[in-house]
Amino acid sequence: MIFSLHIQAHSHPAMLEKILQTTRVRGFTIRSLEVKNDAVEQLLKVHLTVESERPQERLVTQLNKLGGILELTALHAVADPIPAVARTARNVSLMYPV
Amino acid sequence: MNGAEYIVRKLMSEGVDTLFGYPGGCIMPLYDALLESPIRHILCRHEQGSAFAANGYARSSGRTGVCLATSGPGATNLITGLADAYMDSVPMVAITGQVPTPLIGSDAFQEIDMLGMSLPVTKQSFLVERIEQLPEILDQAFHVAREGRPGPVLVDLPKDIQLATLPERTLPQPAQARPRAQATGEQLRQAIELIEASRRPIIFGGGGILLGDAIAPFRHFVDTTGIPAVFSLKGLGALPGDHPRNMGMLGMHGSVAANQAVQEADLLIAVGVRFDDRVTGKLSRFAPHARVIHLDIDPAEIGKLRQADCALAGDIRQHLKALAIHLEVGDWQAACRERLARDGFAQPGQDGITGPHLLRQLSALTRGQAIISCDVGQHQMWVAQHYAFDHPRKHLTSGGLGAMGFGLPAAIGAQLANPETLVINVAGDGSFMMNMQELATIGRYRLPTKILILDNQALGMVRQQQAVCYQGRYSEIDLSDNPDFCTLAQAFGIPARSLTDPDDLAYAINKLLETPGPALLHVAIATEHNVWPMVKPGDANDQIMTGANP
Known part of the structure; x- marks a missing residue:
């Protein structure tokens, strides 16, 4: 699944690193990245396109709780959002393949 | 300034x-x-x-x-x-x-x-x-x-x-906590419907109960609903050890009874847990018949690993109060009690000094009221299995990271925060060596902290996994060249003694507890003793092994 995120965050030192590190650790590969640092508003504006077999909620909820994140919008999703395991397991709905 | x-x-x-x-x-x-x-x-x-x-x-x-x-x-x-x-x-x-x-x-x-x-x-x-x-x-x-x-x-x-100079200014007040998120009335109604419709409900409690300051509402919830409860490592003590609904720890070294109850349950009420792999075993086969109500302060934990049928993100205190309804689950309670009596944690039958014997004796002699600061390894699991904590704040254990060397310095911190409370570091020989320099800190501040070393002259948990999963091909687990721990403690001014005779077990523990100031008790245990039961990494909890020690 490929989807995009638009993030506005405080322009703290290491804010961008934290976003990218969280993205990597949670199992998402970055397809493209656009960053603007608004010096007047002290805002970091990040447009991120990522790919993973894991559902986008897995990343969105983790990014959303980072200190300094002001706004986060998942813009669109491409491809099947249902992981393969969830389709085959009975009684158990897994959020990502094991 | x-x-x-x-x-x-x-x-x-x-x-x-x-x-x-x-x-x-x-x-x-x-x-x-x-x-x-x-x-x-x-x-x-x-x-x-x-x-x-x-x-x-x-x-x-x-x-x-x-x-x-x-x-x-x-x-x-x-x-x-x-x-x-x-x-x-x-x-x-x-x-x-x-x-x-x-x-x-x-x-x-x-x-x-x-x-x-x-x-x-x-x-x-x-x-x-x-x-x-x-x-x-x-x-x-x-x-x-x-x-x-x-x-x-x-x-x-x-x-x-x-x-650098900071202009004089009024000190800011301590920051106030933000109001916590709450589930909607509709979500709570849905949860109550799931509870009322359940015939085999089980509560799965974790560290979030303590962190959410929810011990009292959790106990009220259990007592009102009568639902049996199992716990992760960090949830232990949320119910007193002798509470009739307490089924103890589940997971890799949980009891057969606790794991089976979860596997048979038709409703899992997960309170302050994150479905850690040490608890769930093979995730796709964990609680396969259960619908899930998940209560947690962190929305990112809900649905992270196991999808919830009802997600209650926010203050678990309020949510537990709202869900405390009377239920009729007497048959299920009886089945759980019977299973616990049959397949709970048992004292091993073999002679000699074993970890379970020692921890049961310690639990009895301290009435479950000491602060136990564990290191990581077999002794940590024996503490979890056999020490009947009366409150989770008394169980200090490196749950998520599993950091050897945690126990001794954590005990120091606990002793300073709780100067009137008995604090005991239960350590393995491997873990103890990782931060033993802190004996100097105990000695310097004359902290009355007690240290109990279970010395099997090996990295016991690694050895156990090599025995079970690697056909007994033991690699770098031998610690038979350990120092003399008593001499070591005495070098820091800490009185110490060794226990070797099983008949002296209660006496030696009592002597440790009665010694004014710091003291260390070194206990030699068999190298080949393992922690049972055990779910092999990657296996499902219904594949639990119930081995016996020689």
Whole structure:
């Protein structure tokens, strides 16, 4: 699944690193990245396109709780959002393949 | 007032009475300011010891633990303690010295990018770049550490910032916690419908019960509904050990009874848990017949690993109160009781001194009321299985990170936070050697902390997995060249004795507990004894092995 995120965050030192590190650790590969640092508003504006077999909620909820994140919008999703395991397991709905 | 003096005033305004640390070049201005403060500084003998001590202080008191270190190696030595606090959601603030701002990025002596290095193991990290930022950053640091799901925060503090002059200003008030999110009435109604429709409900409790200050509402919920409860390592003590609905620990070294009850349940009420793999075993076969109600302060945990049929994100205290309804599940209660009597944790039948014998005796003699600070390994699991905690705050254990060396310094922190309480470090020989330098800290402050070393002359848990999963091909687990632990303790001025005769078990433990001040009891146990039951890594919990020790 490929989807995009638009993030506005405080322009703290290491804010961008934290976003990218969280993205990597949670199992998402970055397809493209656009960053603007608004010096007047002290805002970091990040447009991120990522790919993973894991559902986008897995990343969105983790990014959303980072200190300094002001706004986060998942813009669109491409491809099947249902992981393969969830389709085959009975009684158990897994959020990502094991 | 300079930055260092401001920090001291801020720490006092936050109610910090104890700091754990180790001085060095780039944190000297702060240590100089501490000389005029009433805050007690505990000099540990390694920065990892400082971090674990602050961690134990926080876990055992519910207050924020604070540790200090200098730049470079001092700061990097904190990392394991911060990672442990991050994994187990412990509120901590670490303040690290940094080279002066003009030197940052110049590869100066003892310069390391601590801000970058700490990012994966902290809830938030700050670098103070200008003195004007200091008040707000410190406010945020203490607020973030405590708010919602707690965790560690790092403040990296260049030396010139500590020395810079800050205009006199009113000290900010301690940050107030934000109102916690609440589930909607519709979500609560849905949860009640699921509970009412269930015939085999089970409660799965975790560390979030304590962190959410929800012990009383949790016990009320259990007593009102009558639903049996199983616990993760961090949930132990949320019900008293002898409570009729308490089925003890589940998971890799949980009881057969607890694991089977979960596998048969038709409803899993998960309270403050994160479905850790040590608990669930093979996730796709965990609680296969159960619908799930998940209560947690952290929305990111809900649905992360197991999809919830009903998600109640927010304050679990309020949600537990709303869900406390009377149920008729007498048959299921009886089945669980019967199963627990048959397949609960049993004392092993073999002669000699074993971990289970020892921990049961310790539990009985302390009535489950001591603070037990564990290290990591077989002894840690025997504590979880056989010590009947009456409150989770008394069980200090490195659950998520599984950090050997945690127990001794964490016990120091707990003892300082709870000077009137019996604090016991239960250690394995391998773990004890990882931070044994903190015996000097116990000796220096004459802390009445007791130390119990279960010495099997091996890395027991690694050995066990090599026995079970690697056909007995033992690789680098032999510790038969351990030092004489009693002589070692005595070198730090700590009285010590060894237990070898099984008939002296109760006597030796009593002697340990009765000794004024610190004391150490060394207990030799068999190398080949394993922790049973056991679910092999990757197996499902219904594939639990019930081996027996020779």
